[in-house]
Every structure is written in C-alpha cells, then in structure tokens.
Amino acid sequence: MSSPPRRKFRREPASQRKDDLIAATLQVISESGVRAATVRTIAERAEVTQGLIRHYFSSKEDLIAAAYEHHMTQMTDAVTTAEHVTEGTARDRLAGFVMASLSPPVVNPGWVALWSGFLNEALHDADLNKIHQRTYHHFRDQLEALIAAALREADLPATPERLRQLAIASNGVIDGLWLEGGALPQEFATGELAKIGLDSVAALTGLDLHRKATDI
Amino acid sequence: MSSPPRRKFRREPASQRKDDLIAATLQVISESGVRAATVRTIAERAEVTQGLIRHYFSSKEDLIAAAYEHHMTQMTDAVTTAEHVTEGTARDRLAGFVMASLSPPVVNPGWVALWSGFLNEALHDADLNKIHQRTYHHFRDQLEALIAAALREADLPATPERLRQLAIASNGVIDGLWLEGGALPQEFATGELAKIGLDSVAALTGLDLHRKATDI
DNA sequence: CCAGTAATTATTCAAGCGTATAATTATTTT
DNA sequence: AAAATAATTATACGCTTGAATAATTACTGG
Numbered sequence: 001m002s003s004p005p006r007r008k009f010r011r012e013p014a015s016q017r018k019d020d021l022i023a024a025t026l027q028v029i030s031e032s033g034v035r036a037a038t039v040r041t042i043a044e045r046a047e048v049t050q051g052l053i054r055h056y057f058s059s060k061e062d063l064i065a066a067a068y069e070h071h072m073t074q075m076t077d078a079v080t081t082a083e084h085v086t087e088g089t090a091r092d093r094l095a096g097f098v099m100a101s102l103s104p105p106v107v108n109p110g111w112v113a114l115w116s117g118f119l120n121e122a123l124h125d126a127d128l129n130k131i132h133q134r135t136y137h138h139f140r141d142q143l144e145a146l147i148a149a150a151l152r153e154a155d156l157p158a159t160p161e162r163l164r165q166l167a168i169a170s171n172g173v174i175d176g177l178w179l180e181g182g183a184l185p186q187e188f189a190t191g192e193l194a195k196i197g198l199d200s201v202a203a204l205t206g207l208d209l210h211r212k213a214t215d216i
Numbered sequence: 217m218s219s220p221p222r223r224k225f226r227r228e229p230a231s232q233r234k235d236d237l238i239a240a241t242l243q244v245i246s247e248s249g250v251r252a253a254t255v256r257t258i259a260e261r262a263e264v265t266q267g268l269i270r271h272y273f274s275s276k277e278d279l280i281a282a283a284y285e286h287h288m289t290q291m292t293d294a295v296t297t298a299e300h301v302t303e304g305t306a307r308d309r310l311a312g313f314v315m316a317s318l319s320p321p322v323v324n325p326g327w328v329a330l331w332s333g334f335l336n337e338a339l340h341d342a343d344l345n346k347i348h349q350r351t352y353h354h355f356r357d358q359l360e361a362l363i364a365a366a367l368r369e370a371d372l373p374a375t376p377e378r379l380r381q382l383a384i385a386s387n388g389v390i391d392g393l394w395l396e397g398g399a400l401p402q403e404f405a406t407g408e409l410a411k412i413g414l415d416s417v418a419a420l421t422g423l424d425l426h427r428k429a430t431d432i
Numbered sequence: 433c434c435a436g437t438a439a440t441t442a443t444t445c446a447a448g449c450g451t452a453t454a455a456t457t458a459t460t461t462t
Numbered sequence: 463a464a465a466a467t468a469a470t471t472a473t474a475c476g477c478t479t480g481a482a483t484a485a486t487t488a489c490t491g492g
Contacts, residue, residue, distance in 0.1 A: 049441050168396070169393070169415070177384070200389070222455090227459060276449095
C-alpha cells in the first residue's frame with residue numbers, strides 16, 4: 001500500500017517558467033501539430049505537471065496566444081537582425097532581408113507547422129486574429145521601409161501607392177516561397193529559394209540586388 | 217417512461233452520402249478550424265448520426281484525407297476552368313489564371329482555413345503529406361505550362377531551368393497574395409490583389425499581361 | 433531555524449473524444 | 463406481401479480533454 005513518492009521539483013522565477021511553458025508549447029505544435037497541443041502533452045514536455053499551466057496562464061487559450069506572439073516575434077527578429085540586414089547600403093540590407101527570410105533557420109518545417117497551426121486558429125478566434133494582423137503588418141512595414149530606402153538610394157522614386165504595392169507583392173513572394181520551402185524541404189536545392197526570391201524582388205522593384213554595393 | 221421516438225432517415229446512394237460527409241467536414245473546418253472537426257460535429261452538420269461516418273470511412277483520419285483531396289481538387293479546378301483560362305492566346309490564359317487565383321471565390325477566408333488546417337496536419341502525417349505534395353505540383357505544373365506557352369508565343373525563349381524558376385516564383389507570389397487576401401480580407405480593396413498579382417507575374421516573366429491580345 | 437507563503441504536485445470532475453457493436457428500419461428482392 | 467439486405471440509428475466503452483480544487487513542499491524573511 002505504499003504510494004509512489006511525491007515528485008521533487010524546483011521553484012523557478014515566474015518569467016522563466018512562463019518562457020519554458022511557451023517553449024514547450026511551440027515544440028509540441030511544431031512537431032505534432034495543433035491538435036497535439038494538449039495541456040498534458042505540453043506540461044510533460046516542460047517537465048512539470050499539468051496543473052502548473054493554469055497557475056501561469058488563465059486558460060490553455062491564453063497560453064496558445066502567448067506562444068503565438070512569442071513565435072512571430074522570434075521569426076521576425078530572426079530576419080531583421082540577420083547578417084547584412086542591420087548595416088550596409090539600403091540595397092544590401094534589402095537583399096539581406098530577402099535572403100534571411102528564405103534561408104535556414106527561418107525556412108524550416110517546424111516553423112511552417114507553427115505558422116499554419118496558429119493561422120488556422122486565428123481565422124476563428126478574435127484574439128489570435130489580432131496577433132496575426134499585427135505581426136503581418138509589422139513584417140510588411142519593415143519590408144516596405146527597406147524597399148523605399150533602396151529605391152531612394154538608386155534614384156528610382158516611387159509614389160506611396162506604388163510603394164505599398166511593391167511591399168505587398170514582395171511580401172507575397174517571400175511568404176509564398178518561405179511556405180513552399182518549409183512545407184516541401186526536399187523539393188528545393190540549397191540556396192535555390194533564396195536565389196529565386198532575390199531575383200523576384202529585384203524583378204518586382206527594378207533594383208539590381210545581386211552585385212554588392214562595394215563592387216560598383 | 218416513453219423513450220424518444222427513433223429518428224426517421226432516408227437511405228442515400230453511397231457516393232452521395234460520402235460526398236455529403238466530405239462537404240460537412242469541409243464546412244466545419246472552414247468555419248471553426250481543424251480542432252472543431254470531430255466526428256460528432258461533422259455528423260451533426262451532415263444531419264446524420266455519428267455512427268454513419270464509420271460506415272463509409274474506415275476512420276476519421278480517412279475522412280479527413282478524402283476531404284483534403286476533394287478540397288484541393290476543387291480549388292485547382294476553380295482556377296483552371298475559370299473564364300479566360302481555357303481559351304484565347306497563351307498570354308490571356310496566363311493572365312486569366314493569375315486573376316482567377318486572386319479573386320473570389322478562390323480568395324476566401326474559409327478556403328484559407330481549410331488550406332492551413334490541412335497543411336498543419338500534413339506536416340506530421342505521411343498520407344496527407346503525399347496529397348499536399350501532389351496537389352502542389354499539379355498547380356505549379358499548370359502554371360509552368362502556361363508561362364512556357366506565353367513566352368514561346370512572345371518569342372521570348374526560356375531554358376528549362378529558367379522556366380522552373382519562373383514557375384516557382386510566380387507560384388510563390390500567387391500563393392502568398394492568395395493567403396494574405398484570405399487571411400486579412402479587409403486589408404485589400406476589391407481587385408487590388410488581382411492587379412498586384414498580374415503586375416508581379418508580368419514583372420517576373422517580362423511579359424505584358426495587361427493589354428488583351430486582340431488589342432495589339 | 434522557524435513560520436509563512438506560494439509554487440508545484442496530486443487528485444478529481446464532468447464533458448467530449450474516436451471507435452465498436454447492437455438494434456432498427458427503409459428499401460429491394462422474390 | 464413477405465423475406466432478405468444493408469443503411470442508418472442508438473447505445474456503450476474506455477480514454478482523453480480542460481479545468482477546478484486539495485494537498486504538499488521548496489523557498490524566503492525574520
């Protein structure tokens with residue numbers, strides 16, 4: 001009649017625990033999809049018991065939203081802080097932005113799984129929809145600013161309307177290629193998507209994105 | 217102690233019933249996401265009892281796969297059989313293909329919900345993954361054939377490699393814009409996405425897709 | 433080093449899940 | 463019109479789900 005000993009545990013700072021639970025959520029969804037993201041599976045991945053989730057998040061939905069926010073921030077940051085995106089000529093920064101968006105670790109089946117799972121939820125959940133809307137705009141606005149700077153730099157003026165269309169189109173081709181590369185990794189050779197993406201944004205904007213500025 | 221009367225029903229041809237169950241599955245997922253697609257919810261939508269699903273499909277997973285296949289076929293067909301895509305010059309057919317891909321009913325939140333939900337499942341399910349791969353290729357191959365014909369028609373020869381890249385890029389921008397239009401419908405004016413898509417494919421391929429061939 | 437606190441585990445609950453099987457009834461066959 | 467058939471409903475089973483609550487234990491401030 002001996003009951004198993006109560007499990008040992010450590011008390012972690014709240015922010016650390018929350019981050020761990022968010023990380024566990026992202027791992028589960030990226031590996032097994034949204035349907036697998038149950039409180040028990042997530043808790044197991046985080047090596048805690050399920051009750052703890054409710055101690056830090058008011059509901060599972062709340063945790064999912066936090067994980068969504070975290071993932072989209074991480075993904076945008078992975079692009080905007082990548083090499084060649086933070087310095088150099090505007091043209092080089094734009095090229096770096098496109099390259100980073102279409103190379104590992106941004107192109108990655110797990111991240112596509114996260115993105116598709118969250119999007120599917122966002123389409124019928126107002127809270128998640130807001131996150132989607134906000135992060136979409138944030139990414140596109142960054143891209144539009146880079147395009148605007150590169151065009152100005154090349155003395156190719158563009159009206160606000162045309163700038164908007166270029167940003168939407170460039171964002172579209174980046175998104176589409178990113179998605180295809182993550183969903184069908186074996187389909188594309190190393191660097192192929194990045195090259196196609198760079199060529200495409202160049203063709204759309206009329207900019208030459210290949211030669212480094214210093215080579216001119 | 218009177219038990220409620222047993223519910224009346226009609227016997228339908230097997231193919232009709234299967235189609236109804238598939239249609240109900242698509243309705244549920246498009247309205248409420250993959251997580252809402254339970255056998256009971258689907259059966260209720262199809263106005264039958266849940267046991268019937270197992271009479272026609274060996275498992276819920278089997279029904280989901282059938283619904284996926286059905287939806288992707290329907291979506292591709294909606295594009296490839298649209299007005300201006302089946303006849304006219306190659307350039308007009310290509311333009312019609314792009315326009316149809318980026319206009320209602322193809323651009324539609326419900327269809328994005330279906331697409332994202334199925335993709336999320338496909339990323340960790342071998343059977344669904346095959347459907348994804350096959351339907352992706354089918355769509356892209358159709359697009360590549362149209363681009364090839366339009367380039368030939370305009371005396372702009374392209375190597376197979378360049379043709380592949382143009383198809384990937386064009387497919388990417390169409391997918392990306394389609395997705396954004398379906399996920400954020402209020403974001404774009406009527407016809408805006410179709411215009412941007414047409415401009416983009418024109419810029420990518422070097423073709424003028426706006427003037428009708430007869431106007432030359 | 434002890435008392436207080438709250439982070440964490442453990443347990444419980446009602447509802448929902450996919451599936452299996454038995455009972456019924458609409459339709460077809462003879 | 464009766465009998466056979468199979469489409470459909472009804473019921474049940476074991477498991478999982480998100481959430482609520484109770485019991486413990488690691489840590490902190492005195």
